[in-house]
Amino acid sequence: MIFVQLGTPFVKLGDWIPAVHSRRQLAKQTEELHAENESLRRQGNAFAEIGRENLRLRQLLNLKEPAAFHTIGARVIGHDASNWWKSIQIDRGTQDGIRENMPVINADGLIGKTISVTRGEARVLLLTDPNCKVSALLQDSREPGIVSGGENVMGIDPHCLMTYVDRRAQFKNGETVVTSGLGGVFPKGIPIGAAVRVRLNPQTGMYQDVDVRPAVDFHRLEEVEVIIE
Amino acid sequence: MNFLLLTGSLLFFAALQSRLPTLWWLGGLRIEFLPALVAYGALTLRGSRALLLALTAGFIQDALSAAPFGMTALIYGVFALVIIGVREALDRDLPWVQMGAGAIAAGATSLAASIVVGFSFGAVVKILLVAAVSAIVAPLVFLAIDYVRLLAGTT
Numbered sequence: 001m002i003f004v005q006l007g008t009p010f011v012k013l014g015d016w017i018p019a020v021h022s023r024r025q026l027a028k029q030t031e032e033l034h035a036e037n038e039s040l041r042r043q044g045n046a047f048a049e050i051g052r053e054n055l056r057l058r059q060l061l062n063l064k065e066p067a068a069f070h071t072i073g074a075r076v077i078g079h080d081a082s083n084w085w086k087s088i089q090i091d092r093g094t095q096d097g098i099r100e101n102m103p104v105i106n107a108d109g110l111i112g113k114t115i116s117v118t119r120g121e122a123r124v125l126l127l128t129d130p131n132c133k134v135s136a137l138l139q140d141s142r143e144p145g146i147v148s149g150g151e152n153v154m155g156i157d158p159h160c161l162m163t164y165v166d167r168r169a170q171f172k173n174g175e176t177v178v179t180s181g182l183g184g185v186f187p188k189g190i191p192i193g194a195a196v197r198v199r200l201n202p203q204t205g206m207y208q209d210v211d212v213r214p215a216v217d218f219h220r221l222e223e224v225e226v227i228i229e
Numbered sequence: 230m231n232f233l234l235l236t237g238s239l240l241f242f243a244a245l246q247s248r249l250p251t252l253w254w255l256g257g258l259r260i261e262f263l264p265a266l267v268a269y270g271a272l273t274l275r276g277s278r279a280l281l282l283a284l285t286a287g288f289i290q291d292a293l294s295a296a297p298f299g300m301t302a303l304i305y306g307v308f309a310l311v312i313i314g315v316r317e318a319l320d321r322d323l324p325w326v327q328m329g330a331g332a333i334a335a336g337a338t339s340l341a342a343s344i345v346v347g348f349s350f351g352a353v354v355k356i357l358l359v360a361a362v363s364a365i366v367a368p369l370v371f372l373a374i375d376y377v378r379l380l381a382g383t384t
Contacts, residue, residue, distance in 0.1 A: 081247035081293035082301075083259050083359050084342035089293075115295060125295050130346050 069187065070229035071105070072096055076221050077121070086129035086149060087112075088221060093120040101185050103227045109191035109215030110134065110179060111224055122226075127160055127192065128218055135182040136162060136192055138210075141171040144180055147192055147212055160193060162210040163201070169208060171195060177212050187227065191215045234381060235270075235282060238374055242266050243289045255358065263290050264334035264363045265327075265370035267305045271312035272321035272330060283309035296342065304338045324368045331367025336360035 057063075074096075078089035092098050094117055104111040104124045112126040125132045128149040136147040143165055150161035162177060175195045181188025197211040242262035251257045263286045270282035287302025312319075312330060319326050339359045343352035 078247055078293070080295060081243070081259070081263075081290055082296055082342065083261065083355070084339065084346055085295035087295035123295060129295060131295070 069227045071225040071227050072098070074104075074122075074224050074226055076224060085131075086126040086218075087115070088124050088126065088224075090122050090124055090224060090226070091120065092226060093118050093122050095119050097228050098122050098226055103186045103190070104224050105190055105227065106216060106221070106224050108217070109193065110186065111216055111218075111221065113185055114226065124224070126218060127214060127216070134186055134192065135180045136177050137180040138162075138165075138169075138171050138195060139176040139178050141169060141175065143169040143171060144182075145210065147177065150211065159196075160212040160214055162195065162212050163207060165198075165208040165210055167200060167206060167208055171198075173197075177210075231381075234374075234377065235274075235278070238266060238377075239282065239286060239289065242370070243286070243293065246290075247293045252362075255362065258355075258358055258362060260366060261335050261359065261363050262366060262370060263287075264305075264338065265331040265367040266374075267309060268312070268327065268330035268334050268367055269371055269374055271309040272316055272319065272326070276313050279313055280306060280309050290338075297345065300341060300345070301338050304341050305334065308334050308337055321371075327367045327371045328364040331370070332360040332364035335363030 072092060074090035074092040076088050077091045080087045090104075098114060098117050100114055100117055102114045104113060110127055112124045112129070112132055114122045115125045116123045126149070127134065127147070130149040132149055134147045135144070137144050145162040145165040147160050147162045150159045173196065177192040177195055179186040179188055179190040179192060193212040193214040193216075195210045196213045198208050201207045201209050242265075246260065246262045249260055251259050267283045267286050270279040270286075273279075274282065283305040284302050287305035288299070290296070290301045291298045321327070336356055336359065339356040343349075343356060346352070
């Protein structure tokens, strides 16, 4: 008891000394990290359990296992020479197993598809080109639609347009848009972007048009991956 | 103008057009040099050579983009034929003539492309911007090629 009384002034003093003060902070940080670690481990266990359940249900329903992508890396060696089309040139061609209509991705999401291939090079039509149409889904609400390049007069911020979305569909602003796997070109589940603005189609009024901000930064494309299988 | 200089100019301006970065302050617009080159050919060269230059420039531009192959070549070819037909009435040394020819060449290809992509109010603004930039570029291309011709002694 007497030691505690004697030590109190030193503890108080220690609060004013930076080294001791930071040690206290470190102790507090360690405590917080322990708590966070505990929470993440609980989450990890829950995810593992969900994964096992998913596996069991797949076996129960006899669902086919989604195939893993086989990709080949490529460098961007050129951009489109015109103001009206959005494409890039990559340094892989038929000699590397590239063919027309192969999906092109990077770590952020979908970039586009190959449209013309020579022996050593290929041209990739970007997602932001109006001629590139992708069957897509809003990830949470599971609403389907078609994503294509939107009109972009001042092309600083390229965007896409998701059309043919049910007029009664309800979804969150910022909801992720992914490929639906329909159409046979793009595999299911590749991120396309985020839904940012919704309006009723002005011509028909039967569907909603959704502005999609692409997940990929199309101004900074240097390396891409082509899904060859 | 000899064949080597013509080919060199074509390849140089095609490379420049596809390699130069876009102008972010003009809404990401790409500077087009090939319309100015086609205008140069149409106002300067013999009829058949001007047409050949226009078609080749068009095919090169189509090959370097995702445009339907031959579309730009067709537009440049028609443009060259029209200019060849009326050039007796034009003074090719006047900057206004050069600017007008460059703007019409770029505007015509942009109009055709916008019809393919989908015509809208935004497309009209973009066509005007592309034509305006090409009008500025055209006298510079004329000046550059004339200077090289002077150096090469092929005037």
